[in-house]
Amino acid sequence: MGVAVTAMFVIISVFSGLEDFNKDLVKDLHADLTIKSKSGKTINNIPEILSTLKNNQDISHFSRLIEEKIYITYNGKGDIAYLRGVDSVYTQVNPIQKNVVYGSYPSFRFNDEVLLETSLDMRLSIPVDSTQSTATLYMPKPGKGLLNKEENIYNEKNIFVSGPFSGKDQLKNYIIAPIGLSEELLNLPKNSAYSIVLKLKNPEKANSVKEELLNSLGKSVTISTKGEENAAFWKMINTEKLFIYLIFGLVIFITTFNLAGAIIILQLDKREQARSLVSLGFPLSHLRRTYFYTGLLIVFAGIVSGLIIGTALCLFQVYTGSFKVVEDLPFPVKIEWKNYLIVSATAAGFGVLISWVFSKISKGYITKT
Numbered sequence: 001m002g003v004a005v006t007a008m009f010v011i012i013s014v015f016s017g018l019e020d021f022n023k024d025l026v027k028d029l030h031a032d033l034t035i036k037s038k039s040g041k042t043i044n045n046i047p048e049i050l051s052t053l054k055n056n057q058d059i060s061h062f063s064r065l066i067e068e069k070i071y072i073t074y075n076g077k078g079d080i081a082y083l084r085g086v087d088s089v090y091t092q093v094n095p096i097q098k099n100v101v102y103g104s105y106p107s108f109r110f111n112d113e114v115l116l117e118t119s120l121d122m123r124l125s126i127p128v129d130s131t132q133s134t135a136t137l138y139m140p141k142p143g144k145g146l147l148n149k150e151e152n153i154y155n156e157k158n159i160f161v162s163g164p165f166s167g168k169d170q171l172k173n174y175i176i177a178p179i180g181l182s183e184e185l186l187n188l189p190k191n192s193a194y195s196i197v198l199k200l201k202n203p204e205k206a207n208s209v210k211e212e213l214l215n216s217l218g219k220s221v222t223i224s225t226k227g228e229e230n231a232a233f234w235k236m237i238n239t240e241k242l243f244i245y246l247i248f249g250l251v252i253f254i255t256t257f258n259l260a261g262a263i264i265i266l267q268l269d270k271r272e273q274a275r276s277l278v279s280l281g282f283p284l285s286h287l288r289r290t291y292f293y294t295g296l297l298i299v300f301a302g303i304v305s306g307l308i309i310g311t312a313l314c315l316f317q318v319y320t321g322s323f324k325v326v327e328d329l330p331f332p333v334k335i336e337w338k339n340y341l342i343v344s345a346t347a348a349g350f351g352v353l354i355s356w357v358f359s360k361i362s363k364g365y366i367t368k369t
Contacts (some may be wrong), residue, residue: 001299001347004255005306006313013314014240017332022237029092030229031197032206033213038222045220052216053198059093059210060201064193066182072175074124074135081120081173083137085182093199096165096176103128103163108178112159115176116224117167126161134158137175139185155185207238249346256299256354263295263358264342288359295355303347307340332347 037043046064053062066085071078088108091097096115097105106113112134116126127133138154159177167174183192200209208227213223227234267274274287314333317323321330 001252001255001259001351002254002306002309004248005303005343005347006310007066008245008252008346009310009339010313010333011244011248012241012339012342013310014334015244016334016336019237019241020334021332022233032200032203032226033198033210034224035080035196035198035217036194036222037173037211038220038225040195040310042188043196043221046191046193048135049217049221050195052195052213055211056209058200058202058205058212059198061089061199063087063090063093063197064092064179064191065195066179066186066188066192067194068139068182068186070175070185071138072124073138074126074157076131077124079120079123079173081117081175081176082187083139083177083182083293084171085177085179086177093197097150099165099168100163101166103161106162106176106178111178111179111180111184112157113162114159114181115163115165116161117171117174118164119167120173120175121161122162128161128163130160134160137185141187142357152220154311155187157181157185163286175306227331245342252347256350257353258294259298260354261357262298263291263355266294267291267361284361288361291359291361292312295359296352299351299355302351303344307343310343311335 022166035043035049045047050062053059064087068083070081070083072081089240091105091292101118106115121128126134126135135158137157137159139156141153165176167169180190182188183190192367197207200206206227210223210225212334214221217223219310277287278284314335317331317333319337325329
């Protein structure tokens, strides 16, 4: 049982570490609250909405966003990317400037300065911070009708890269640009937005602020919290964690049959002594209790030894990082008290059940010759 307890504790601790690792990956992907239009992409009544947000004491900062797929080319190479147009306040909501690998964050003095996600930058090999080397963005023109000229198909703009940034897989193939560039490519009026992202003074109040804003802004917009934006992602993580728990719970259940075997062997080995005790008037219930307590002792020893070894392995990984996902990324591990409780309760539950069932010997079994 000790080995199964060790394995379950280590795996659950790794998943706790992965949970924190994933939280760190997505913490800057979505804001505390995100406002979007209920119908269509563009939010209507922007001035009224911005005025309401300015007057709300719970909101620290807010920023307008326009995000759309785009085609980018440079020196004969091309790729599909996501253009995220942001205003100058965006870094107050999402400190993405901290992820700039080298170069600088756009100054917002010009609309043609952009950040490129590192993998996209490597594929296209666009020189950084060079006004002499520009890439071109192509955005399909909105509207209907027959197109008979190539220039009627796309809006195009030349851009230069002020720096690459690490997207941490969540912003892979993204281009961060001034929102004015997105408005020009999409033929949108100034001060447009597909969404407005909010940073709260106290993120714990996200749900109450959401309800307050919905009452103020009416039914023309939808507002989602960070948890709701990431709902599918966290549902997947929690489902994986549940299945891992069930698998290792089954492993512990199977190993408890070794405990059943130990109790049966004890009964066979001490059968003559048990017969003598019963013939001298020793209560059968006390004999059953003896076998039951013996099983509990084995269970307790297995849980304690398993948790000690599991904790030692986790601490070894925390301080050395010897086991790695890839060359420069060790498996994340987090030791939590709830993990001790989950593993102990699972092992103890199965152990107590097996000990109780197999300690129920009959008097006829003992006295039988």
